[in-house]
Amino acid sequence: MSEVRIEPLKNEYIDGLLAVEHLCFATPWSRDTFIYELESNNLARYYVALIDGQVVGYGGMWSVVNEGHITNIAVHPLHRRKGLGQTLLNTLLLYAIGASLTDVTLEVRASNEAAKALYEHNGFVVEGRRKEYYSDNKEDALIMWRHFND
Numbered sequence: 001m002s003e004v005r006i007e008p009l010k011n012e013y014i015d016g017l018l019a020v021e022h023l024c025f026a027t028p029w030s031r032d033t034f035i036y037e038l039e040s041n042n043l044a045r046y047y048v049a050l051i052d053g054q055v056v057g058y059g060g061m062w063s064v065v066n067e068g069h070i071t072n073i074a075v076h077p078l079h080r081r082k083g084l085g086q087t088l089l090n091t092l093l094l095y096a097i098g099a100s101l102t103d104v105t106l107e108v109r110a111s112n113e114a115a116k117a118l119y120e121h122n123g124f125v126v127e128g129r130r131k132e133y134y135s136d137n138k139e140d141a142l143i144m145w146r147h148f149n150d
């Protein structure tokens with residue numbers, strides 16, 4: 001595989017990120033949302049994975065007091081199972097540790113076996129469930145946490 005680079009999100013990567021977003025999610029976030037996250041949300045950190053300069057994945061997190069909230073991790077379908085999701089998650093977790101966050105949480109669709117496996121292999125545990133959280137199909141969200149001090 002060509003070399004993978006991880007970089008903080010910049011404006012020039014938004015088009016590529018949106019292409020990945022639309023391939024990965026039934027209810028993709030809009031361009032305006034990502035521009036807000038990049039330019040106006042001081043709590044947000046986003047990273048992109050690049051191969052030959054093309055965006056093939058991204059991951060994002062909000063820092064809220066001592067907690068990290070992972071907003072999303074997504075990898076282009078043609079580049080899955082090559083470690084990119086793990087690399088993006090490592091990047092977010094290292095950022096969290098560097099920022100002295102004590103806990104990281106996220107929501108994941110109950111049926112999303114790939115994402116649940118990724119998070120479980122990284123020490124995340126299901127601690128809650130939001131009933132019918134996803135509006136497109138009324139699917140439940142599992143709330144997962146990783147506590148760095150456990």
Ligand SMILES: CC(C)(COP(=O)(O)OP(=O)(O)OC[C@H]1O[C@@H](n2cnc3c(N)ncnc32)[C@H](O)[C@@H]1OP(=O)(O)O)[C@@H](O)C(=O)NCCC(=O)NCCS
Nearest residue numbers: 024073074075080081082083084085086108114115117118
């Ligand atoms: C979840 C996702 C980000 C994983 O990305 P990826 O680059 O394929 O993941 P990696 O190759 O880094 O896999 C790391 C580990 O996650 C687990 N995993 C990833 N995909 C899996 C799958 N389809 N089935 C089971 N386990 C899987 C495995 O434990 C894997 O380790 P292994 O390959 O050594 O077995 C990717 O499937 C994706 O973009 N899905 C659509 C978007 C999404 O649902 N994001 C999560 C929102 S909460």
